[in-house]
Amino acid sequence: MTAFARAMLALAKFVAPESRKGWIDAMAAEFRHVPSGQKNQFALGAAEFSITAMMEEVMFNKVNAGSFVIMLGSAFLAILGISNGFRNFAQDSTVSVAFVAMGLLWLAAFVAAMLRRWELLTRVATGGLAASFALGLAWSISVPALAANRSLFGALALEAVFLFTVLLATGALLRKLALSAS
Amino acid sequence: MPRRSHTSRQAIKLLAVLSERSGKWSHGYDLCVGTGLASGTLYPLLARLNDHGFLEAKWEDSPIDGSPRRHLYRLNAKGRALAEERLDEFGHPDPAWSVAR
Structure with a gap:
């Protein structure tokens, strides 16, 4: 030998x-x-x-941990978005609609992570990113409907772009890990 | 939709060789030679077939020449059915086999 x-x-x-x-x-x-x-x-x-x-075992554990973190974060953001939306409904319906829409997207991300449908999760993240960019664009060109809470919409768009980018990257990584482990 | 298992070219090659040896036990190195697969490819495939309940594996009882014991493999009934299904679907990796059949 x-x-x-x-x-x-x-x-x-x-x-x-x-x-x-x-x-x-x-x-x-x-x-x-x-x-x-x-x-x-x-x-x-x-x-x-x-x-x-050995790598497959580690990846499988990472997929488990990753899906748990996404579920936790998505549930928190969904509750925050939807409750904020309903709370602001009487004052400004545009703010309310924006918050509820974001909350529903995070709810969809939660469901996708729970079902481990990584393809669906990346689609939700892409949709959320597109919606965030659209909101950011509307904010930057000063759409009249956003005038009453301009700074709030700016902050919301910026935060949503960041969070959905993180979700997209994480979802794509988990999809790759899950595929290589299967 | 769940991914179908044992559909790679290497898996089909292994299934073809194992099914040709219908019921006979094979050693790992013989399977490497028979399939042309490297050990690093062959053994993970054997392990997966075993995980999914398509393969029987056992240690050699008593080698005749006093050499160390080896691990032996063969398809079980479920594995033979899988091999037949995959070979019908994807064709035999050795074209001569289809002609001779």
Whole structure:
């Protein structure tokens, strides 16, 4: 056995998650029957299998943690948006509509994260980003309907652009992780 | 819609080789040679087939020549049905197989 093959097998055994340890043992046993010219490649395959399996486990845990954080954040923003919307209804219906619309988008993000529909989550985030940009544009060209609460709409648009960008990036990452783990 | 499993070219190759050996136990290295797949590709596929209940795996009872025990693999009935389904759908990776069939 070459030093390289020995190192690869040791690495494979060390890194393998519990669920794949039996498979690495099987590869180590099989290794003894592999012709000498193929041993390095075979041992490298064991290390590759082990590292990939370990990464998949880590990714699966990250997906779980990621979806939980998104659910928590989305639920908070949905409640905040919708309750703010209803609270402001008597004073300014435009403010109310903007808050409720944002709240509903966050509610959709919550549902998508809960169902782990990452494709849907990224679509919600893209929709939210488009809506935030539209609000920002309306604010920047001083649309008359926003005149009464101009600074509030400016802040709301800026905050929403930031939050939906974060949601879009996180959703896309989780989708990628979930795909590679499946 | 959930992703369908065992539809990659490598998985089809492995299913084809395992189903050709109908019921006979195979060693990992033999499967590497038979499929042309590297060990780093073959073993994860075997592990997934096993996870999904398509594969039987066991340690060799007693090697004749006194060499170390090896792990053996074969498709079970569910695995053979999967192999047949996938090979019908995607075709056999070796075109000569379809002609000879």
